[in-house]
Amino acid sequence: QVQLQESGPGLVKPSETLSLTCTVSGGSISSYYWSWIRQPAGKGLEWIGRIYTSGSTNYNPSLKSRVTMSVDTSKNQFSLKLSSVTAADTAVYYCARVVRFGELGDAFDIWGQGTMVTVSS
Amino acid sequence: DIQMTQSPSSVSASVGDRVTITCRASQGISSWLAWYQQKPGKAPKLLIYAASSLQSGVPSRFSGSGSGTDFTLTISSLQPEDFATYYCQQANSFLMYTFGQGTKLEIK
Numbered sequence: 001q002v003q004l005q006e007s008g009p010g011l012v013k014p015s016e017t018l019s020l021t022c023t024v025s026g027g028s029i030s031s032y033y034w035s036w037i038r039q040p041a042g043k044g045l046e047w048i049g050r051i052y053t054s055g056s057t058n059y060n061p062s063l064k065s066r067v068t069m070s071v072d073t074s075k076n077q078f079s080l081k082l083s084s085v086t087a088a089d090t091a092v093y094y095c096a097r098v099v100r101f102g103e104l105g106d107a108f109d110i111w112g113q114g115t116m117v118t119v120s121s
Numbered sequence: 122d123i124q125m126t127q128s129p130s131s132v133s134a135s136v137g138d139r140v141t142i143t144c145r146a147s148q149g150i151s152s153w154l155a156w157y158q159q160k161p162g163k164a165p166k167l168l169i170y171a172a173s174s175l176q177s178g179v180p181s182r183f184s185g186s187g188s189g190t191d192f193t194l195t196i197s198s199l200q201p202e203d204f205a206t207y208y209c210q211q212a213n214s215f216l217m218y219t220f221g222q223g224t225k226l227e228i229k
Contacts, residue, residue, distance in 0.1 A: 047218040105171055
């Protein structure tokens with residue numbers, strides 16, 4: 001079955017760029033939307049953005065100026081870059097697959113285990 | 122942006138109880154709503170999509186209902202493994218996805 005695995009540095013300095021990669025295994029990355037979602041400790045879930053395998057993206061307006069997502073179909077991976085990070089960006093970052101139910105809407109049906117990223121000097 | 126508000130923020134219940142969690146959207150979202158269960162230290166798990174459709178493999182004691190602005194998640198007979206935090210999510214593909222703040226279901 002399809003599995004997702006996040007990878008990247010667990011510690012990022014303030015003002016630098018957070019970079020994470022999600023590797024898709026057990027299936028193809030093609031023909032799906034893929035998302036990044038984050039969760040600060042003890043808080044709720046925040047959608048960061050999504051990318052289609054064509055490279056088309058949609059971002060949360062509150063983060064749009066700092067977010068870049070990309071996809072590498074040859075490696076079955078997609079990536080997140082978040083620039084100019086502050087302590088407020090400290091969170092568990094999840095990657096997830098978006099499943100589309102046509103006119104019935106979307107949902108995140110497969111999630112990675114999450115990776116903790118701390119922003120600190 | 123569409124805001125999603127869940128109530129209650131936390132609820133205590135016993136094994137075997139029937140529990141209902143409510144999610145309200147700040148504007149109508151048809152049936153574009155999903156529900157997730159999250160246990161400590163784990164990723165969320167999809168329970169319900171399209172407001173009332175049960176995700177494959179999810180026990181039938183979970184059910185969802187509603188449309189427009191008001192939605193509910195019901196657990197008909199609580200099991201020990203159901204104690205977790207539950208989130209609703211606005212699921213319209215043409216809008217920004219947004220989550221409710223979560224409802225923590227605790228053992229009484």
